[in-house]
Amino acid sequence: MTEQLTTRWVVLDIEGTLTATSQVHVVLYDYARPRLGPWIDEHPEDPRVTEAVDAVRAEAGLPADASTEEVVRVLHSWMDEDKKAAPLKTLQGLIWEQGYARGELTSEYFPDVVPALKAWRERGLALAVFSSGSVAGQIASFSNTTEGDLRPFFRHHFDTVNAGPKREAASYHAIAHGLGDPLPSEILFLSDVPAELDAAKTAGWQVVGLARPGEPYEKADFGLHRTVASFAELEIDPA
Structure with a gap:
């Protein structure tokens, strides 16, 4: 069943959400x-x-x-x-x-990721990243991928230095401020970690969990958070 959502911003985790955990670990x-x-x-x-x-x-x-x-x-x-x-x-x-x-590293994403990013951007949604990896590392990882240079897709990058720990609601308040203070309900966070979704939800954000097959959090307890196995299950329209 397709999840239909309305938002202005889509904020994305990387590990386990965009890329396989093995890509990092x-x-x-x-x-x-x-x-x-x-x-x-x-x-x-x-x-x-x-x-x-x-x-x-x-x-x-x-x-x-x-x-x-x-x-x-x-x-x-x-x-x-x-x-x-x-x-x-x-x-x-x-x-x-x-x-x-140097071309010694190349990022590879789940098959549903890049088509979804393109579709969301074409619909007028703004995209940002919140990852525990440093901003420099994030930007570098999007620069050389199997799908080309994806850096233009993202307007903002946040990490645990410029935002805070991913499992604390205060970090999501800080990110919202960095996005220009939209209404919290106009921000959607996608992550595979239930505790991160809990924190974003506490900050008033919309959240969706990624329970991707074969990933560490596939069988995790996502509680009341809506959960999908692929971005293809999401229908996101601009607010």
Whole structure:
């Protein structure tokens, strides 16, 4: 059955919603893991890198002069835990940005994603992204895909740095402000994580859960949230 919705903005999660979880946990993580240490050592004057490294030391309780090797051990442990740590996401994003620019990384999406994005944009809907991955990493991931450059599809990008944690309602209030303060009910959030949908719903947004076959949250309890297995099940019209 097709879900019919009316909204002005569609805000999208990435992992498990647009791309398979393995795209991040296998392809991207495996690409970043061996490059973290060299990247830190090769960019000692980049404030984004030095601030991220300092944040790792502080969050992990390491001394201020902890070596790159010690910092990388923490980063690797966070990757193993899939911890949504901002300094990790910053460093990964910078590494992925270079990988996409060099053509060493290519994003692949679920078959229903790009047709839906095109249809929604043609109907006049505005699209944005909210992902735990850094904004730099998000933009890079859309730059080189199996469907070409998708960056023009999205008007705004939000992450846990410029918006806040994905499971807190305050983050969705912050995003709404960044979108120009539309009515909360004029924003639709699509994600595969029930706790994120709960937070967005608390902020007054419309929400739809993605229970994609074979993905970690396929059998999750989405409670009262409407849930689909594919974007093809959604009929979204502009408000």
